[in-house]
Amino acid sequence: xxxxxxxxxxxxxxxxxxxxxxxxxxxxxxxxxxxxxxxxxxxxxxxxxxxxxxxxxxxxxxxxxxxxxxxxxxxxxxxxxxxxxxxxxxxxxxxxxxxxxxxxxxxxxxxxxxxxxxxxxxxxxxxxxxxxxxxxxxxxxxxxxxxxxxxxxxxxxxxxxxx
Amino acid sequence: xxxxxxxxxxxxxxxxxxxxxxxxxxxxxxxxxxxxxxxxxxxxxxxxxxxxxxxxxxxxxxxxxxxxxxxxxxxxxxxxxxxxxxxxxxxxxxxxxxxxxxxxxxxxxxxxxxxxxxxxxxxxxxxxxxxxxxxxxxxxxxxxxxxxxxxxxxxxxxxxxxxxxxxxxxxxxxxxxxxxxxxxxxxxxxxxxxxxxxxxxxxxxxxxxxxxxxxxxxxxxxxxxxxxxxxxxxxxxxxxxxxxxxxxxxxxxxxxxxxxxxxxxxxxxxx
Numbered sequence: 001x002x003x004x005x006x007x008x009x010x011x012x013x014x015x016x017x018x019x020x021x022x023x024x025x026x027x028x029x030x031x032x033x034x035x036x037x038x039x040x041x042x043x044x045x046x047x048x049x050x051x052x053x054x055x056x057x058x059x060x061x062x063x064x065x066x067x068x069x070x071x072x073x074x075x076x077x078x079x080x081x082x083x084x085x086x087x088x089x090x091x092x093x094x095x096x097x098x099x100x101x102x103x104x105x106x107x108x109x110x111x112x113x114x115x116x117x118x119x120x121x122x123x124x125x126x127x128x129x130x131x132x133x134x135x136x137x138x139x140x141x142x143x144x145x146x147x148x149x150x151x152x153x154x155x156x157x158x159x160x161x162x163x
Numbered sequence: 164x165x166x167x168x169x170x171x172x173x174x175x176x177x178x179x180x181x182x183x184x185x186x187x188x189x190x191x192x193x194x195x196x197x198x199x200x201x202x203x204x205x206x207x208x209x210x211x212x213x214x215x216x217x218x219x220x221x222x223x224x225x226x227x228x229x230x231x232x233x234x235x236x237x238x239x240x241x242x243x244x245x246x247x248x249x250x251x252x253x254x255x256x257x258x259x260x261x262x263x264x265x266x267x268x269x270x271x272x273x274x275x276x277x278x279x280x281x282x283x284x285x286x287x288x289x290x291x292x293x294x295x296x297x298x299x300x301x302x303x304x305x306x307x308x309x310x311x312x313x314x315x316x317x318x319x320x321x322x323x324x325x326x327x328x329x330x331x332x333x334x335x336x337x338x339x340x341x342x343x344x345x346x347x348x349x350x351x352x353x354x355x356x357x358x359x360x361x362x363x364x365x366x367x368x369x370x371x372x373x374x375x376x377x378x379x380x381x382x383x384x385x386x387x388x389x390x391x392x393x394x395x396x397x398x399x400x401x402x403x404x405x406x407x408x409x410x411x412x413x414x415x416x417x418x419x420x421x422x423x424x425x426x427x428x429x430x431x432x433x434x
Contacts, residue, residue: 092202098325101317102202103381115202119361147366148326150358 056138059130064123075124076105076113087143090117118149128153207383212402213301213320214375215429216389217411218294223395228269228294231388231396235267238376238387240364242354252353264345266373267296267388275420288434294396296388297322297343297373298420298428305335305344314370320401320429321375331368340421341428344372401429 024030039046065073075082077089093115096102105115114120125131128151136143204210235241245259254262269292273280280288299322305314306322313328314335336344350367362378365371375398376386389396399408408431411417417431 094327096202098323098327099315100202101204101208101377101381103205103208104203106201106203108200112203114205118363148363150360150363 053138056134058132058134059127060125062124062126062131064126076107076120081108090121090145093117117145118151122151126153205381205383208381209383211319211400213400213429214299214380215320215399215401215408215431216296216299216375216386217397217399217408217417217431217433219395219397219411219415219433220291220293221433222393223294225269225292227391227393227395228292230391231294232267232269234387234391235373237357238359238362238379239266239374240351240355240359240362241266241371242349242351242364243356244349244354246356247354248356249353252349254349258348262348264347264351264371265343266345266371267294269293270295276418277421278423279418291434293432294388295341295343295420296430297375298341298426298430299375301427301429302425304338304340304426308334308338310334317377321377321380322372323374323377324371326363326365326369326371329369331370333370335370340424340426344370346370 060073077085082089093105096105097115103115105113107113122128128146132143236243242264244254244262244264247253272284272288272291272293275293275295299320301320303314303316303322306312306316309315310332311328311330313325313330314322315325316322331346333346336346347365347367347369351364355364376384376388379386384390386396386398389398397407397411399406401408403409411433412431415433417433419428419431422428
C-alpha cells in the first residue's frame with residue numbers, strides 16, 4: 001500500500017483500504033453487451049458505407065420557364081442571391097404581405113414582383129418535387145409551407161379531379 | 164497655430180454644406196439604389212382610414228345570403244365539415260356542429276342580437292336570417308388576448324389573422340363575443356369541394372375567421388360577399404364622409420351586434 005495506513009471514508013478512519021478484488025464480474029455478458037451496443041449505435045454508418053448519395057439536382061426545365069425567351073429567364077433576384085437567401089426572402093415576403101399588407105416586392109433592379117409563393121414562385125417553378133425537394137431532402141430540412149399553400153403539382157391534380 | 168474667427172466660421176459653414184449635400188449627391192450618382200429590395204402595396208389596392216360594412220336586411224333575402232356565404236367559402240377554401248369529399252373523412256353529426264368552420268353565416272334575430280329581443284317584437288324579425296361575420300371591432304378582444312399577436316388590427320381597421328403565428332390556443336375564440344372564430348379540429352383539405360388554387364387552405368390546429376377579404380381589397384376588388392349581394396351588403400371607408408357606407412349610416416337607423424360590450428363592432432345592420 002502506498003498510503004500510510006490511514007484510510008478515511010464517510011464512516012471514519014480505517015487502518016487499511018478495504019480489499020476489493022480487481023476483477024470484472026460477468027465479463028462475458030458485459031463485454032458482449034458493450035459490443036452489441038456499439039454495433040447498434042454505429043449501424044447507420046455501416047449500412048451507408050460506400051454508398052454515394054446523389055448530389056441535389058434542381059431542375060429548371062418547367063414549361064413556364066422554357067416558354068420564356070432566354071434573356072427573360074431570371075428569378076426575382078439573381079441566382080446566387082436566391083441560392084443563399086431564398087428562405088430569408090420568403091420569410092420577409094410572408095411578414096410584409098400578411099402583417100403590413102405590402103404585396104409587391106421591388107427587387108434590387110427596381111422591378112416589381114408579386115410577393116406570393118403559390119401565385120408567383122410556383123407559376124414558374126411548378127415542379128416542386130424536382131426543384132424544391134431536391135435540395136431540401138438532401139440537407140434534410142422540411143419547410144412546412146405546403147400544409148396550407150398549394151403546390152403547383154397538386155394544383156394540377158386537383159384541377160383535373162375537379163373536371 | 165491659431166485660427167481666426169472668420170476662418171473658423173468659413174470652415175464650419177463649408178462642412179455643413181458638404182454634409183447636407185452629401186446624401187443628395189449619393190442619390191444623384193446612384194439613383195434608385197435606396198428604393199431597391201423594398202415592399203409596396205399593389206398599385207390597384209383600395210385604401211381606407213377605416214373599413215366597415217353595412218348589411219341592408221331590407222334587400223337581403225335568404226337566397227342572396229346563401230349566395231354570399233357560398234361565394235365567401237369558395238373564395239377562401241373554407242371547409243364544409245358536413246360534406247367531406249371522401250367518405251373516409253366523414254364525421255359524426257355532433258362533430259359536424261362542433262368542428263364547423265364559419266366565416267360568414269346566418270343567425271336568427273334572437274341569436275344575432277341577444278338582449279334586443281322582447282316578447283312583442285315585429286313579426287318580420289322572427290323570419291329574418293341575419294348574415295353575420297367577424298365584426299372587425301375597433302376594440303377587438305381577440306387581439307388583446309392573443310399571446311403571439313397572430314391576430315392583429317391593421318391601421319385601416321381590418322382584424323387580420325397571421326396563420327403562420329397561430330399556435331391554436333383558442334384564447335381568441337373565448338374572447339370573441341360573436342362566435343366569429345373557428346378552430347380547425349381536422350385537416351380541412353378533405354372537406355373542400357371547390358378548391359380555389361389562388362388562396363391557401365389552413366392546417367389542423369389554427370383558428371380562422373373572416374378577414375374582410377384583404378387579399379381582394381389589396382387587388383382593388385370588393386369583398387367576395389359584397390360582390391354577389393345585389394347591393395344588400397356595402398363595404399367602404401368610414402373615414403370618408405362621402406363614402407357609400409357613411410351615406411347609408413346617415414340616412415338609416417342601424418344596429419350593431421352586442422354593442423353594449425364595448426368592442427365597437429364595425430358591421431352595421433339596417434333592419
